[in-house]
Amino acid sequence: MSKMDDFVIQAKGLSKTFGEVQALKNLDLQVPDKTIFAFLGPNGAGKTTTIKLLLGLLRPTSGGGAVFGKDIVRDSVDIRAKVGYLPQDFRFYEHMTSRQTLDYTAKFFFKGPQSEIDKRVNEMLELVGLTDKADRPIKGFSGGERQRLGIAQAEVNYPDLLILDEPAANLDPMGRRDVLDVMTRIRKYATIFYCTHILDDVQSVSDEVIILNKGEKIAQAPIEELLEGAGGPVYSVTMRGDVEDAYARISALPWVAGIQASQRGDQTHWEVSVTDKAAAEDQLMSLLVSSGVKVADFGLKAVELEDIFIQLVEGAE
Amino acid sequence: MSTYVGNEVFDMVSERGWRRGFGNLWQGEFSSWFRSSRWLKHLLLWVILVDGFMAIMAYATSQAPEQEGPPLFLMYGIFGSMFVAFGVMIIMQRAIVGEKREGTAAWVLSKPVTRSSFVMSRLLGNTLGILVTSTLIPGLLVYLIFGVFTPVGWLPPLGFLAGLLIFCLHIFFWLTLTLMMGTFFESATGVIAVPIALYFALWFIPSLIPSLYKINPLVLTFSDPAVMPSIAQSLMSGTPVESWLQVIVTVVLCVIFIAVAIWRFNREEF
Structure with missing residues (x-):
């Protein structure tokens, strides 16, 4: 065949x-x-x-x-x-x-x-x-x-x-x-x-x-x-405490493409886009902890087909 | 690419060419007429209309034999062909257009069937259903009515049967015409308008242009006896047929209508 x-x-x-x-x-x-x-x-x-x-x-x-x-x-x-x-x-x-x-x-x-x-x-x-x-x-x-x-x-x-x-x-x-x-x-x-x-x-x-x-x-x-292919992996992080130091250290890393931050009460929520998933898995969590913030939630954000679909269709228009 | 395990227990459909799917489509159409009460409803309708009127005419004739009324053959020509022709137009307007509009045609044509077999199954299924219920059985009852209740008496059976076949040809003409129109139009109004208009044109135009009389399909079953007897009447009464030209013209037109219907339906998109 x-x-x-x-x-x-x-x-x-x-x-x-x-x-x-x-x-x-x-x-x-x-x-x-x-x-x-x-x-x-x-x-x-x-x-x-x-x-x-x-x-x-x-x-x-x-x-x-x-x-x-x-x-x-x-x-x-x-x-x-x-x-x-x-x-x-x-x-x-x-x-x-x-x-x-x-x-x-x-x-x-x-x-x-x-x-x-x-x-x-x-x-x-x-x-x-x-x-x-x-x-x-x-x-x-x-x-x-x-x-x-x-x-x-x-x-x-x-x-x-x-x-x-x-x-x-x-x-x-x-x-x-x-x-x-x-x-x-x-x-x-x-x-x-x-x-x-x-x-x-x-x-x-x-x-x-x-x-x-x-x-x-x-x-x-x-x-x-x-x-x-939808813009690379994104890590979702929810934490408490002063995040300024952590933000400065993490955003300077070469494999971090960007951080989207938002505030929910006393919690700060980040969506960290990375270009190297292996490096992020190894270092991201430890960097956060060593920066003195209290991490309440951490994980790889699941990419939904719906987001990609909308992104592609709207992008084509 | 392997076929599913499980289909090897079946005898696969072996029809090829234009006949692909015809067997099942024909079975379906036959069932819709004869394995339901549809045939009985149609038969009752036509027996009441055709034989009922003929019985009334026969009774009127027997009550006043000295009074000259319309000849019984002429009345049968009108009831047995004109009423049925309009009935056929109403039934057949849905044969193709109804299925196109309801979406069942698209469903059936998504199976391994050809467009030609779809058209032929609708044609043959409806032809059988309509001719049996509207012409053949009511016609045989008319034979009994003539024989038992009227001065016409017992006609030669083979001649009467041949005359009935002419009635069938006349009905087949309207059936094929309406079927063909169904392949051109999307609405039932369009389908039925053309045959009705043609019917009245064929009724009136030959009186203006007498040469058309000899090729007019209407004259197969009834005519002005002063001009010429209809072919059906001649056959039924055992008198010689003057000309077969109307039969030839009608057969040729039916073949053309069927060919055009198949050609047009093959170009239809669903």
Whole structure:
């Protein structure tokens, strides 16, 4: 298998224009096999457009792409045979029950035997917790139940690539947790490409992230790289006492990029940005103590994806 | 890239080319007509409308046989084709546009199916459902009404059946036209407006330009007997058909409508 074959999705200069609006501009994209790949961006960034282009539901204005090495325009039916897709605004046939919907979906992939299709349908109903509602018409379903059914129908063919457009939308916290569990379980079998606005989820399960803004890619990196690249490590320190001496000594150190100070009652709070994490781990705490301050709290500040996302999107504007 | 463990127990769908997904789509469409009460509701509606009116006409004819009223064949031509044609337009306006607007078309087309098989499944499923419930079964009841209650009597069965097939062709013309319009418009109003306008144009224009009479699909099922009998009436009553040109023109138009619908739907974006 060549290096290029390791990418499930590849796009080069992929663009889409609707009338005067350029929804997607020259997107270059490579999604490695068996990864959970998060696709982020504010509303109208071009995420859903990209997904629809990959599935052949839209035609590119220019550029192109391939999924499993197959062309997204010419071979879209073959591509869809290996993909499970949960659309953002998901609509079923309302007269069908969830069991009928899954049976109908499964039969786009499998001719039979019916007993095995029934087993798969039952497995999917159980996976998303809809077994007790399997024979009720969908028209009575809540938003969360529809979303669960959407996930089940996307997974019913055990796809090699699962594309989920806002999978946790409409779900309560338990439902969200279940979706993340499903994604984590599937990751060893399939590649998952998903859009979401819930950045906590992205940080907890994703391997790689791409961020779009106004139809343009503004970042793509493995999640750790993205988090590390957000201006370097920051140490959070809360202390009491006279901090002037400590401030003078620490701010003069070559590996200290800056100190942001604030006062909370009798406590002083610093956020110390450093360029050398190892040096900071070795020396920062002892320097503070030797300067005579009483340290109440000390630790490496966790970098949140949300901060990076906002920083990147606002930076691009 | 390995496929999930677990799919090897299945027989995979093997359709290729434009037929990809057709089997399941057709099954779904067939089920929506015949594995629910939909067919029965439609059948009741058309039996009441078509056979109910024909029964009233038959009763009126038997009560006053000396009075010259509109010929029974002409009345059947009107009830059995004009009413049904408008019914078809109403049913079919949703076949494509309804699914586009509700988002179910986008969902189905995200599966391994071709646009052509989507259009063909909607066409064939609705054709079967509509023709069985609105034309074939009510038509057979009309045969009984003619035979038992009217002076028309028992018509030659094969000729009557051939006439019923002409009624089916007439309905198929409106069905394919409305389906095609559904691929061009986003609203049901647009879809239904064109067939209705065309219906009235076909009704009135041939009276201004008589040469159009011989290629007018409306004349397949009813016509002014003073000008020429309809093909359906000729076949049902066992009289020779003057010209098959209307049949040929209608078949060609249906084929064109289907081809255009598939061409247009293949260019649709979801």
